[in-house]
Every structure is written in C-alpha cells, then in structure tokens.
Amino acid sequence: MVDRRNRVPAREPTGAKRPILLVGSNGMAPEVLDAVRAAGSHEPAGFLDDDADRHGTWLDGVPVIGGLDAVTLHPDAELVLCAARGGARASLAARLTTAGIPDARYAxxxxxxxxxxxxxxxxxxxxxxxxxxxxxxxxxxxxxxxxxxxxxxxxxxxxxxxxxxxxxxxxxxxxxxxxxxxxxxxxxxxxxxxxxxxxxxxxxxxxxxxxxxxxxxxxxxxxxxxxxxxx
Known part of the structure; x- marks a missing residue:
C-alpha cells in the first residue's frame, strides 16, 4: 500500500525559484526538464549522470555537471529522478539514501x-x-x-x-x-x-x-x- 506518512506535498511557487538537480540525462530527462520549466517553481541547476562521457555536455541548455556524488556540492537543491523504468529509479534512490539524501529533498x-x-x-x-x-x-x-x-x-x-x-x-x-x-x-x-x-x-x-x-x-x-x- 501507499504510505501516506511523512508525505511531501507539492509546493506552489513562492517567488524565487528553487534549484533542482535532474538525476539522469537520458530516459525521460527531456520531458521532465520541460515540465520543470513549465511549472516555473524550480530553476534547473544541472543533470547528474554517472556516464563520464556526458560530463561537461549540455541538454537543452542545462549542463551535465557530474555523477551522483556531485549531489553533495548542491546541498540546497531539490532532486528528481529521470529514469524511465521504476527499477532504475529505485536503484538511484537507494544510492542517494545511502549518501544521506532524505525524502524531503525530492521535488x-x-x-x-x-x-x-x-x-x-x-x-x-x-x-x-x-x-x-x-x-x-x-x-x-x-x-x-x-x-x-x-x-x-x-x-x-x-x-x-x-x-x-x-x-x-x-x-x-x-x-x-x-x-x-x-x-x-x-x-x-x-x-x-x-x-x-x-x-x-x-x-x-x-x-x-x-x-x-x-x-x-x-x-x-x-x-x-x-x-x-x-x-
């Protein structure tokens, strides 16, 4: 069943845009980026991707700034996982939990x-x-x-x-x-x-x-x- 405890409600724009890191620069990344921009409450701070060949590249005006370990360089940024398959998102979430990222960091x-x-x-x-x-x-x-x-x-x-x-x-x-x-x-x-x-x-x-x-x-x-x- 869905656990409704400690839920994080969708937050409405409050003026200043909050930074967000998009985890994964393939899969659903372009579509998620479009939704982030359309919603207007977040400013994309960059993509995180473990594929070193993507580091330093750009996707639709947003840089791929490093692997998952780069999350520690942006302690104020929220996150969203862009993998298309649930198993891949679960794996990423588990790694980020191990790195100390709580549910409250996810947009x-x-x-x-x-x-x-x-x-x-x-x-x-x-x-x-x-x-x-x-x-x-x-x-x-x-x-x-x-x-x-x-x-x-x-x-x-x-x-x-x-x-x-x-x-x-x-x-x-x-x-x-x-x-x-x-x-x-x-x-x-x-x-x-x-x-x-x-x-x-x-x-x-x-x-x-x-x-x-x-x-x-x-x-x-x-x-x-x-x-x-x-x-």
Missing amino acids: VVRHPSVDVPRGCTPGPGTVLLAHVALAGDVQIGRHVMVMPNATLHHGAVLEDFVTLAAGVSLGARVHVGRWAYLGMNASVRERVRVGADAVLGMGAAAVRDVPARETWAGVPAEVLRTWVEPW
Whole structure:
C-alpha cells in the first residue's frame, strides 16, 4: 500500500525559484526538464549522470555537471529522478539514501496542465507530465512517473516506482504494485490489480488481475512471460 506518512506535498511557487538537480540525462530527462520549466517553481541547476562521457555536455541548455556524488556540492537543491523504468529509479534512490539524501529533498514535478484534486498527495519525487487526469482519491507513492495524457479514475493506487506510459487509462480502484510498468495506451479495468514489477504491454487491456513479475499483452491481455528466479 501507499504510505501516506511523512508525505511531501507539492509546493506552489513562492517567488524565487528553487534549484533542482535532474538525476539522469537520458530516459525521460527531456520531458521532465520541460515540465520543470513549465511549472516555473524550480530553476534547473544541472543533470547528474554517472556516464563520464556526458560530463561537461549540455541538454537543452542545462549542463551535465557530474555523477551522483556531485549531489553533495548542491546541498540546497531539490532532486528528481529521470529514469524511465521504476527499477532504475529505485536503484538511484537507494544510492542517494545511502549518501544521506532524505525524502524531503525530492521535488514533486507537476506540469501546470495537471490538476491534483483534494485528497491526492503525490509522493516525493513523483513526476506528472502534461495533461495527466486525476479523479477523486488517487493515491500516488514515491518516485512515480506518469507520462502525458494518462487517466487515473477515483480510488486508483500507484505504489512506489510505478511507471505509466503516455495514454494509460486506469479504471476506478485499480491497484498498481511497486515497480510495475504499463506501456503506452494500455488500459486496466476497474478494481483489477497489477502486481509488483509486472509489465503490461503497449495497447493492452487488462480485464483481470496481472500477477507480480509477469509480462502481459493483447486485448484482452494474456500472459507472455513469467519472471523466473535465477539460480
């Protein structure tokens, strides 16, 4: 379940822009940067990326200033993780936690076209890109990535590190487990559960529960692959 304790509400602009570091200069980095600029509450201080070949380069006018260890050089900056897959964001978050970065350092990035209703508090590090529609009491965990034009109906639950690609539609009271990835234009029938680390393919329609660590595709969606524990 989504833990609502110690939540970090989305903060509104208060005049001076707050610095923000974008972690990862590939994946969803251009889209997240666009949302940061559109929201207007933060000033991009740079990208952090462990790929040394990217250091000193620029992405859309913002420099790649170093690896994750450079976070210590910007103690006042907030952060957001730009990796497209939940597992990659979880790995980055774990490393930053080890480095002493608390949840309070993570910004909620919300494009101004997104209306967050009363009772819905996105968790730290969550990104809501353009024209995401939230209805009613939607629960959103930590470091969730919701891409443009996704629709979440009332009572939907997104656990930590979930990724919803563009155009995903969730019916009422859908529950999406930790690290799950829902591909572009996938849809989930009301009250269906998508298990942890599951994948729902592009354009798929889930009309029954998707077990954890399975990949489903098609209309209606059926299992394609089951993840097996390696020896």
